[in-house]
Amino acid sequence: MADAKVIPFGEEPRSRRGGKRARGRGSSSPSPSSSAGSGPHSLSSVPDQPDGVEDSMPNDAPVPEQAQSEPTSEPTEPHAAAPEAEGPATAEGATGDATGDAAESGGGDWDRRLAEGFAFLRRRVTGDYEVDEFGYDKELTDQVLMSLIRPLYANYFRVEVKGIENIPSDGGALVVSNHSGTLPLDGLMMQVAVHDNHPAGRHLRLLAADLVFMLPVVNELARKAGHTLACAEDAERLLQRGEIVGVMPEGFKGLGKPFGERYKLQRFGRGGFVSTALRHGVPIVPCSIVGAEEIYPMIGNSKTLARLLGFPYFPITPTFPWLGPLGALPLPTKWTIQFGEPIPTDGYPPEAEEDPMLMFNLTDQVREQIQHTLYKLLVQRRSVFF
Incomplete structure (x- = not known):
């Protein structure tokens, strides 16, 4: 027999635990003895240990308690994987709630603006607003x-x-x-x-x-x-x-x-x-x-037009009056x-x-x-x- 090593259950590779969960969902569960003899934690499948360990563990040695208690810990595995399965659904639900809150907030903001706008128009129509002695509104x-x-x-x-x-x-x-x-x-x-x-x-x-x-x-x-x-x-x-x-x-x-x-x-x-x-x-x-x-780069001044229109000056720029109204931009x-x-x-x-x-x-x-x-x-x- 090759050198044996006892692997604690907590250090079991994830790939093996996944295979074990698949068997656990079947119609029947393996017995502790069969799990110890031929399952993934069989002593024959454990890697060799350093010299001296083989002599301290005879071939007919009983299966360690950690290996025997392995099936009793299987029910905890689906619970450990549950957050992974529920993660996307939870994120989707949170996103949906945030979107709903944003939409509700946006709708409330528009309602507030409309209410303020109608109130402003009502005050203007009814004259319910103030101006100072200079006409400042x-x-x-x-x-x-x-x-x-x-x-x-x-x-x-x-x-x-x-x-x-x-x-x-x-x-x-x-x-x-x-x-x-x-x-x-x-x-x-x-x-x-x-x-x-x-x-x-x-x-x-x-x-x-x-x-x-x-x-x-x-x-x-x-x-x-x-x-x-x-x-x-x-x-x-x-x-x-x-x-x-x-x-x-x-x-x-x-x-x-x-x-x-x-x-x-x-x-x-x-x-x-x-x-x-x-x-x-x-x-x-x-x-x-x-x-x-x-x-408005003023490159000229038409004084004649200024006098006719009553302006202090009539500007001539590179775009006005050559481009018409567009030149006033x-x-x-x-x-x-x-x-x-x-x-x-x-x-x-x-x-x-x-x-x-x-x-x-x-x-x-x-x-x-x-x-x-x-x-x-x-x-x-x-x-x-x-």
């Missing part, structure tokens, strides 16, 4: 106007905002920005930038030129969006209420400047915005916008809007607004800070469109 701006402008802001111009923390979380402030782009889209993009990125959810109230409020439809939409006339009286009333007020001192001089003078700031007027800030002690936040200069440039360090004005005496030298110095300081930031952003820009 906060609900319409947040839910409709911003939603219409946001795709242009996020997907078309891909605006990147920097320094939004420089706008105070409460109280009034005056945001002073450069102005460019032939059409005043930079003001709208700046308004969305503050609305969507400021941690306190603040709104920017822009001061607009007289022409904006002379155009049909545009006049009403500008009022609803919170714009007001660019005059000291309106600006002061907004600042007294603790609003963030935006002003672009270049006006039409910056908006309609030739493409060859892009990113070169024009004259900032007489510094009326500085006087307003000093009077109310609010900080001045310089803002620099890169990307707007290239949306702005180029998809990459924008960056950076809000600079605020310039405090609350430390000056009340009579400071009457000091022309102080007014000039503060105006020049704001202008230089915006110009310096423009140059810095232009150096960092990889491409006009990326």
Whole structure:
């Protein structure tokens, strides 16, 4: 007889256990004696052992207890394999439940949106909404106007905002920005930038030129969006209420400047915005916008058409008016809007607004800070469109 070795039941190869389970499901079970004599755990089938083991186990030695108790442990094997058989069904059931929950959640979300939409329409029809003394409709701006402008802001111009923390979380402030782009889209993009990125959810109230409020439809939409006339009286009333007020001192001089003078700031007027800030002690936040200069490269100006239409200029670009309405589509440039360090004005005496030298110095300081930031952003820009 070859050398024998006793193999504990727990170390039995899986392939042999599988064959044993198949026999266990038959109509009859093998007896312990037959299992010990000719089954998979027969001593004759066990590999040879090292020398010395054969002498210690005679041929007529009884079968070890571990081999005899083998059939009694068979019922535990199907239970061990049960998780494998039930695994796919359980996973399928879990997936089905998750899908059902997602569908139910999606349906509830759509129901909520529809309910909010119908409630909004009901308020508009019945007049159950509020506007302030300037005509600003906060609900319409947040839910409709911003939603219409946001795709242009996020997907078309891909605006990147920097320094939004420089706008105070409460109280009034005056945001002073450069102005460019032939059409005043930079003001709208700046308004969305503050609305969507400021941690306190603040709104920017822009001061607009007289022409904006002379155009049909545009006049009403500008009022609803919170714009007001660019005059000291309106600006002061907004600042007294603790609003963030935006002003672009270049006006039409910056908006309609030739493409060859892009990113070169024009004259900032007489510094009326500085006087307003000093009077109310609010900080001045310089803002620099890169990307707007290239949306409509203005290579010419038809002064005759401008006079006939009552416009300050009539732009001629590489695409307009040659391509008709298609030429009015702005180029998809990459924008960056950076809000600079605020310039405090609350430390000056009340009579400071009457000091022309102080007014000039503060105006020049704001202008230089915006110009310096423009140059810095232009150096960092990889491409006009990326």
